[in-house]
Amino acid sequence: MKRNGIFFWVGAALFLGGALLMTQVIGNQYPFFAGYVILQFIVLAVAWSILGGYAGYVNFGTSAFFGMGVYTAVFLFKSAGAPLAVQIMAAAAVGALMGFALGLLTLRMKGIFFSIATIALTIVIETSITNWRYVGGAAGIQMQRPAVTAPFDNYVQMLFFVQALLVVLAVACSRYIQNSWMGRGLQALKDDELAAECTGVPTLRLKLLACVISGALMCAAGAPAAMYLQYADPTSAFNLNYSVSVLAMSLIGGTAHWAGPVVGAILLGTTQQLLTVTISSEVNVLVLGVMLVLFVVAAPEGIIGLIRKVRRNRNESEG
Template sequence: MMKRNAIAFWGSAALFLAVVLLSTQLVRNEYWFFAGYVILQFIVLSVAWSILGGYAGYVNFGTSAFFGVGVYTAILLFKALGAPLLVQIAAAAAVGALLGFAVGLLTLRMQGIFFSIATIALTIVIETTVTNWRFLGGAAGIQIQRPPVTAPFPTYVQMLVFVQASLVVIAVAIARYIQNSWIGRGLQALRDDELAAECTGVPTLRLKMTACVISGALMCAAGAPAAMYLQYADPGSAFNLNYSVSVLAMALIGGTAHWIGPVIGAILLGVTQQLLAVTISSEVNVLVLGVMLVLFVVGAPEGIIGLFRRGRRAEAKP
């Protein structure tokens, strides 16, 4: 059964990437790629957040810190060495893993609100450091000149969409593996009762460190292409706390009990935000995000996945 599920997953992933690649050859309206990139980016961030915030139960408000570090790692490598995009993403993932390990050492012995506050402080510290780093543009920001696009993509943004789609596959594959492995079972045990998990021999600290490292690497990798996407970056936008709030809401609304939950939540809210930005105003996004989050926290704390499972249980009853 597990082997069959794995074959089905990788077959679906290959089909997804093939559709994205085909769309870059057939669709000529650039808006769809600009909007699609943002949605795919949020899927990666939401899935990455869920590895620590959902599986382990450690609510992380530091998404914007990891995202911003990914952005500026890519800028640093491009400006100093002219590194290609794939090298930028790989380096950002490595830096994110190291940052996640450091954050884990400093904060994972904290629990509850204290851990969440510490992750917010991390964002402020890193943003202040980058703001005073003149080589990276400082507070004024920095303009980025894109290199020539690589075949077979007609435009650079279309290439970025395919790259971000590949990151989605990688992030979901990792989250799926963790959920179905002993790591996921251990994280679930410490989320339910950390003290009881330790008493039964679950290596809770090692598992939390692993979740923090993987989550940080994926978040930084998702942020690395953002500078090329916008051709500009500044600390205020790269480290914007809206990333932390949006990603948390997407994961919770979709449901963190299963790897598909953050994907559903990111698609639902991402598409809604893009539609609102075009039809009404981007400022309405925050209002809609807040209303949906409150509704789901009060009415469906387990998210869309929880509603689906509740409906199946109701149908199964005679």
């Protein structure tokens, strides 16, 4: 376990070093625009999997948390000119509070009822933001990027690296949860919640923790988006496509392991970016649906589950 931990942190350091190196040697800005979106989806997919994958509570409220992250940043920048780091930390705190409140109100619900409640949360928050004129209301609000700081040449490069940092944070949290008592408890309640309670697993506390951590990471991922687009409006920030895409990425990659959402987000996120450039962004939804159906039918445990199955069959044949 210690050796795996060392490998993980060495890999994380190499990943961040590579991201920083990219900002220094690549002059074309498109790779950073596209890379930012892919990294953003990695954070969202990993965060979703903490509750939806480990605990088995299917959350359609990703867009609510993402949108609140966007508008937390918008409010802080407009009212106080807060720097990006403060915007992200504040968004994470707001997301944690939202996750805690959502947990208290809905986690005694199960199955489809919980999922419907998370959709309702998105609608309620989007309606409130739409009627809040201070942050632009339904018309949206333009954002003026501040001056960029060294060692970055422009703001998009900095946002790309910041999102890379959030990826490492999200994956580290997910990996720790999976390998800790919390992950074992969440797996137990996913398998049989009543049996888990009977054996002394603190199911409600675990679900609340999962909601808080997941919500904090989702909101943090949304905070830089306003500066990335230099614009924010409720329709885009609370778009239900975020919820659907993140769910698909997690399921395609595999929710039983922390690496699954990462693989799924890279695969689908990269495919969507390529399709946007070569064909049309409208094709993304079609591709998303086709890939989701294919994986649900052919590989219900996702790519990670498929790899494990192949390895297991190979070992059995060799043995």
